[in-house]
Amino acid sequence: MCLTTIRDVANYLGVSVSTVSRYLNNHPDLNEETRQKIEKAIRELDYVPNSAARNVSRLSTRTIGLTIPDIQDSYFSDNAYGVERCMLENGYTLIYGSLNRSPKRMLDFVQYAREMRFDGLIITPEEWSEELLTLLRRTEIPVVALRRRPPETSEIPYVDADHYGGACRMVEHLTGLGHRSICHILLNTDIGRERMRGYVDSMERCGLEPRIISLPEMPAHKTMDAIAYGREAMPELLSRYPDTTAVFASTDPIGIGVMEYARNHGICVPDDLSVSGSGDLEIASLSWFEMTTIAFERYELGRRAAELLLKMIRKEDGRKESILFDTHLVLRKSTAHLNDRKEKEKLL
Amino acid sequence: MCLTTIRDVANYLGVSVSTVSRYLNNHPDLNEETRQKIEKAIRELDYVPNSAARNVSRLSTRTIGLTIPDIQDSYFSDNAYGVERCMLENGYTLIYGSLNRSPKRMLDFVQYAREMRFDGLIITPEEWSEELLTLLRRTEIPVVALRRRPPETSEIPYVDADHYGGACRMVEHLTGLGHRSICHILLNTDIGRERMRGYVDSMERCGLEPRIISLPEMPAHKTMDAIAYGREAMPELLSRYPDTTAVFASTDPIGIGVMEYARNHGICVPDDLSVSGSGDLEIASLSWFEMTTIAFERYELGRRAAELLLKMIRKEDGRKESILFDTHLVLRKSTAHLNDRKEKEKLL
DNA sequence: CTGAAAGCGCTTACAG
């Protein structure tokens, strides 16, 4: 396993190691003829530069790390793709760290990034523990949070969608359709609570009573869990608020769970019940669901996070401001005007 | 950005660099008292060992690379998780390379792995181009193919599911239900063709005529594309083989596309038409689909690939044999006995 | 445009 080194290439050609190194680094001071000789020799000897060795000598590794909340969850993939494209375009290598929702893994990855001397880090911690914040504070590597919002004291900038505003939009949409008994199924995470805030504020602004259902014991991260969560939330929802005419679910899969319950119980969507979600997952667009939802540019979100990080690495202007992405409503068939039948029933 | 080095730690304590290095490498020859002093100093100085520097001095990086066919595709995630768990347990770091179905990216990642001096590589190339094969032949790093089968001449071992056998099982299942007009929708990839072989052989064994539909122009990798592929295949399928009573789709999403077509055209599944897929994706289990499909242990598949690679790295016994995973049938509601009504129609 | 030399931060025999 003793590979060809830069010295072998130099000896082979009778030039100095420095000269070959110049070739490797695209140094302008290099005779065209020499360049070609070296190129040929490298091909002939099948020389592969040793990255580790380069990195000890250089200041930068031109590598950045990106954590993935859960590799089993496709939701994050568009974000990741945006980051990846931007990093590639700028000559950086992207290293993924799979978290699988484990806080310990997050800590490990940050430590790994420090040992590897990554140039930057884009992270998606499930929670902002004291331990993580301390570690991050000690970390000399620029850090950006993606789709997670750090405590304000941390000085870590973030890039996220405006979930609050999105939820407001959804409530406006539903009230615009005439609904007044609108129930929200909460996902108890930072993002979920942000949506809930938007829902509550918006409802109150309309003079409506917020109605929130939550099953704190049930997992709702993975798609199938979330669908089950939505399905299981329905009995409680209907018993506590039997006059509900619209359900705004915190995520699309939860909304699909609601639809599943409806289907199993002869409740017609959207005639009897309007159902909406948030996130605009592919699955929500299937013709079986046609779910109205809240969307934002996931790819762009990732790209902006990457751009922000690059700015920080290059130390361009001091201000590292967080970015909040605007959301928009995706209108589909799962929400509809409060129909007269329902209206009359309520009056009885 | 001048970080603490091993020398700083040594100077701080008045010991030699070698001693600190021994601590870092858990060397047995180290006074317990010294060990504790060093531990304390490292914490106080917040010393983070430089991986790149360690790797130049050592022979091994204890890092292995795993390619991901498409980060937007959740299908592969269970495999990846199996690999990850095994590598973690064995003290290896796993680096993901996202391919996004690009052959160029595959080439780049292998080159990257060589430059980084990874200890091993698990790859999932979309195609085995001459260029890739040549590169791989030159690569000194042990390589295992996961869910892809290299040409036999390449000597690269692989770990894959027995798609051929799985397809046979499915045909047996359908014929067992009385179906004789069974159509297959082909996905034109290595895996898809393997399934088709099983279908064809199995049909012929039963004295039945194989009926294959394929839309070579249409993409069918990503979930939504595959669903559209299945949907679009139906008109041709029904016009060429109007007496079809069962459709065996190459993948679950294609099967869902078939179901979508059926739903839009008043064809009742499974009463009028049995539909089955392959892969056992989560989505196939939703109560809207309840699709009969072929499954295999995806997590285990990844784990076994990792174990095989580890063996190769450790040079345990010479033989590096490929592994073919057994599949099993997942019976759900989308396939049913050929009913009498259909039978009678056929006789007319 | 090119080379000799020092240095990057670590590990690893070799002495003691």
Add this chain to the structure above:
DNA sequence: CTGAAAGCGCTTACAG
């Protein structure tokens, strides 16, 4: 159990 020294494969001023 510990230290001094050589070496890992590269880069980067410094000369010329």
